[in-house]
Amino acid sequence: MKTHYEIEQWRNRREIIWLNLNLPTRIAAHPEDGIKNNLKWLETEFRRIQRGLVDHQGDRELRNRLVAACYRITELEFALYRPAATSEGVLNDTYGALDQKSISNSTSQYHQRTNFPDHTNSTSVHMADRD
Numbered sequence: 001m002k003t004h005y006e007i008e009q010w011r012n013r014r015e016i017i018w019l020n021l022n023l024p025t026r027i028a029a030h031p032e033d034g035i036k037n038n039l040k041w042l043e044t045e046f047r048r049i050q051r052g053l054v055d056h057q058g059d060r061e062l063r064n065r066l067v068a069a070c071y072r073i074t075e076l077e078f079a080l081y082r083p084a085a086t087s088e089g090v091l092n093d094t095y096g097a098l099d100q101k102s103i104s105n106s107t108s109q110y111h112q113r114t115n116f117p118d119h120t121n122s123t124s125v126h127m128a129d130r131d
Contacts, residue, residue: 011053018049018056022069023076035075036098042069043091063087070094075101 026038033041046065050056056065067083067090070076079097084090 014049014052015055018046018053018065021045021049022071024072027073035073036095039070039091039094039098042066059087063090066090066094 021042023035023038023042026042027033027035030038030041043066046062046069050062056062063083063086066087067080070080076094076097079093080090084093
């Protein structure tokens, strides 16, 4: 049978993990997984930990924690500038931003700037005859 101290100690450990999980730390520890897979792991971990924390139940708590955990990720700064009202909305926005970033990186090679000659500073003057 667990004592009150063991239950409280377990909650405190979970609370510390809940507050300290963030995406930059996860990416630094697992760079080979990429941002999207690390974000999926973070979402799963938050949902798992949230079940055991009575004070952090509810969608609003998860939403706030996801927004705080993804802070300082350049690819997500526009998606999190004005976050959605629900955790699902925040996740949709962040996954969408990551998909957009990967699409723009893969097509950028086709949108290179072509240098055309600048004729505005030409020394030759062309005049048309008007009768």
